[in-house]
Amino acid sequence: MSDGVKSARGFQFKVKGPRDFYGGLALIALAIIAILASSDLPGQHGFAFGPGTAPRLFAGLLAFIGAVVALGGLLVEGEPLGKFAIKGPTYVLAGILLFAGMIRGVNVDSLHIHIPALGLVISTFAAFMVSIFGSSEFRWVESLLAAAGMTAFCVGLFVYLLQLPFQLWPMF
Amino acid sequence: MSELLANLALGFQIAANPFNIGFCLLGALVGTLVGVLPGIGTVATVAMLLPITFGLPPVGALIMLAGIYYGAQYGGSTTSILVNIPGEATSVITCLDGHQMAREGRAGAALSIAAIGSFFAGCVATVLVAALGGPLTGLALLFGPAEYFALMVLGLIFAVVLAKGSVLKSIAMVVTGLLLSMVGSDLETGAGRMTFDVAELSDGIGFTNVAMGLFGFAEIIRNLEMSQESRDIVKAKISGLMPTRQDLIDSSGAIARGTLLGSILGILPGGGAVVASFAAYTFEKRISKNPERFGRGAIQGVAAPESANNAAAQTSFIPLLTLGIPPNAVMALMVGAMTIHGIVPGPQVMTKQPELFWGMIASMWLGNLMLIIINLPLVGVWVTLLRVPYRLLYPSIIVFCCIGIYSINNSPTDVLIAAIFGLVGYWLVKHDFEPAPLVLAFVLGPLMEENLRRAMLIARGDATVFLTRPISAGLIAISAFLLILAMLPMIRKRRDEVFVE
Numbered sequence: 001m002s003d004g005v006k007s008a009r010g011f012q013f014k015v016k017g018p019r020d021f022y023g024g025l026a027l028i029a030l031a032i033i034a035i036l037a038s039s040d041l042p043g044q045h046g047f048a049f050g051p052g053t054a055p056r057l058f059a060g061l062l063a064f065i066g067a068v069v070a071l072g073g074l075l076v077e078g079e080p081l082g083k084f085a086i087k088g089p090t091y092v093l094a095g096i097l098l099f100a101g102m103i104r105g106v107n108v109d110s111l112h113i114h115i116p117a118l119g120l121v122i123s124t125f126a127a128f129m130v131s132i133f134g135s136s137e138f139r140w141v142e143s144l145l146a147a148a149g150m151t152a153f154c155v156g157l158f159v160y161l162l163q164l165p166f167q168l169w170p171m172f
Numbered sequence: 173m174s175e176l177l178a179n180l181a182l183g184f185q186i187a188a189n190p191f192n193i194g195f196c197l198l199g200a201l202v203g204t205l206v207g208v209l210p211g212i213g214t215v216a217t218v219a220m221l222l223p224i225t226f227g228l229p230p231v232g233a234l235i236m237l238a239g240i241y242y243g244a245q246y247g248g249s250t251t252s253i254l255v256n257i258p259g260e261a262t263s264v265i266t267c268l269d270g271h272q273m274a275r276e277g278r279a280g281a282a283l284s285i286a287a288i289g290s291f292f293a294g295c296v297a298t299v300l301v302a303a304l305g306g307p308l309t310g311l312a313l314l315f316g317p318a319e320y321f322a323l324m325v326l327g328l329i330f331a332v333v334l335a336k337g338s339v340l341k342s343i344a345m346v347v348t349g350l351l352l353s354m355v356g357s358d359l360e361t362g363a364g365r366m367t368f369d370v371a372e373l374s375d376g377i378g379f380t381n382v383a384m385g386l387f388g389f390a391e392i393i394r395n396l397e398m399s400q401e402s403r404d405i406v407k408a409k410i411s412g413l414m415p416t417r418q419d420l421i422d423s424s425g426a427i428a429r430g431t432l433l434g435s436i437l438g439i440l441p442g443g444g445a446v447v448a449s450f451a452a453y454t455f456e457k458r459i460s461k462n463p464e465r466f467g468r469g470a471i472q473g474v475a476a477p478e479s480a481n482n483a484a485a486q487t488s489f490i491p492l493l494t495l496g497i498p499p500n501a502v503m504a505l506m507v508g509a510m511t512i513h514g515i516v517p518g519p520q521v522m523t524k525q526p527e528l529f530w531g532m533i534a535s536m537w538l539g540n541l542m543l544i545i546i547n548l549p550l551v552g553v554w555v556t557l558l559r560v561p562y563r564l565l566y567p568s569i570i571v572f573c574c575i576g577i578y579s580i581n582n583s584p585t586d587v588l589i590a591a592i593f594g595l596v597g598y599w600l601v602k603h604d605f606e607p608a609p610l611v612l613a614f615v616l617g618p619l620m621e622e623n624l625r626r627a628m629l630i631a632r633g634d635a636t637v638f639l640t641r642p643i644s645a646g647l648i649a650i651s652a653f654l655l656i657l658a659m660l661p662m663i664r665k666r667r668d669e670v671f672v673e
Contacts, residue, residue, distance in 0.1 A: 047633035051358035088396035
């Protein structure tokens with residue numbers, strides 16, 4: 001992201017505290033989404049709050065605070081933007097999403113995603129193996145063993161000990 | 173007084189039931205086991221282990237959850253003493269002197285003083301909860317919607333004041349939390365609010381998903397960033413678990429003061445345990461004859477915060493059990509667990525289900541006793557667990573969390589929501605936003621809105637009702653005072669110093 005914002009007259013404004021500036025902007029964006037999403041709800045009638053009153057009230061407040069935070073970031077010297085890691089979050093997220101998709105299966109026709117319900121054993125193993133790639137020190141044998149061990153532990157705990165109704169294997 | 177004894181006797185009768193002792197022991201054991209893992213705090217531990225209590229009878233389930241809570245807390249201190257990674261905010265302080273003691277080869281003394289301090293604090297706090305439970309339940313009768321609303325405002329302001337970093341940004345997090353809590357069906361009309369026509373959101377965003385995302389997944393993503401070399405496990409064999417006579421003499425004052433401070437701060441809504449340990453540590457350092465010892469392995473620096481956070485952990489049950497208001501995220505999870513078992517937390521628990529109320533109080537004491545019994549001999553096991561490299565630990569935590577979240581509602585969408593909050597949490601940390609006030613606001617949100625709406629309706633739309641009713645006006649005045657205090661630059665500087673330490 002750029003640190004400078006060019007104004008119409010060609011001045012070079014420097015965002016002094018980018019961390020706060022973009023943080024504040026994100027809050028404003030969230031508030032706008034909330035206001036849009038709750039715009040269809042009926043508001044106050046008589047003395048009673050409607051369903052839409054409180055969301056709009058707080059979204060308005062959030063937008064105001066966001067503006068103050070962003071303005072502070074613009075004018076007051078502050079921290080630079082932190083560096084976001086890509087690799088770790090990507091693999092961790094991929095592992096979690098894989099688990100969510102595989103445990104019961106998904107069918108999203110519009111995106112041509114069809115995953116059958118694969119059950120607890122395969123989902124757990126796969127989620128483990130994907131998320132472990134997020135680490136910088138990956139070793140195959142050790143990882144496979146740990147994945148198998150953790151899968152066995154989870155099956156033992158959740159299915160046999162706690163008797164939770166899980167589907168263990170894929171059903172065809 | 174005799175009534176109190178009779179009640180406690182009833183409680184111990186329930187808690188001493190072999191099954192309940194078993195649940196308490198099991199809870200304390202698994203709580204410690206998970207709490208010891210670096211990078212998993214109390215909230216994440218309780219959230220992770222919530223599903224395993226679903227199949228139990230209500231009393232057993234709550235006793236086990238209380239055990240998990242104390243276990244997680246104690247596990248956290250074990251980690252901070254042995255490894256230089258605090259498992260959670262409450263044990264950050266313990267790290268300072270605890271880890272130094274461990275490096276000097278006095279890990280055993282540090283661990284046992286932590287356990288003894290916690291146990292002492294637990295005993296005092298148990299009596300306090302039992303003694304204050306009755307009168308405060310009476311107080312609840314004086315509370316109308318306006319007072320409830322004002323009290324929750326006070327709780328949120330506390331959370332803002334106590335969070336580190338900018339006050340304004342903490343308030344932003346509170347408002348975000350309130351806004352998120354409004355997603356789902358409206359309480360009164362049932363209209364779907366901000367659901368974007370997603371069927372899974374019509375019941376609202378589950379609290380466990382938010383907590384797991386912000387405190388579990390986000391923490392893992394963040395830990396992955398740090399070089400794992402910085403983990404500094406005490407290699408030396410831990411010998412001499414028992415503290416010396418001198419250690420006990422040195423720390424007895426600190427334990428007593430920490431307990432007192434923790435008990436008071438724990439009752440206040442807004443994240444008592446964290447601030448209790450900070451406050452106790454700073455206080456000890458200030459009154460100490462040789463403050464330069466602090467940070468270099470002073471035993472008081474372990475004893476005071478450990479006693480304080482345990483006392484606070486326990487007294488934080490008071491607002492939950494008497495007023496039905498969860499003062500922190502763990503208590504919010506307790507509300508979830510109670511609701512699943514058909515118990516509505518609040519003043520009526522004590523009158524309608526005395527066996528549950530007093531059984532839980534008695535089991536708090538038993539839980540503390542168990543921690544001291546199981547933890548000292550098992551310390552070797554925890555050390556082994558700490559040696560498991562993080563690269564194997566974190567995928568295990570992830571899959572365990574995934575299964576845990578999924579099992580609550582059998583809903584893959586919940587797992588997805590937690591993943592999203594994991595990313596959000598990572599972003600928040602990168603922009604210096606504290607997730608703790610958000611979570612508390614998220615929990616209190618529905619209760620707050622309900623009471624706000626009711627109060628406004630009763631007052632016929634007159635917003636001054638919060639200032640004209642005396643109790644509510646008092647609470648609002650305290651909130652305003654605290655907020656102004658926190659905004660004052662001088663105090664802010666002091667506050668930052670406390671957190672930097």
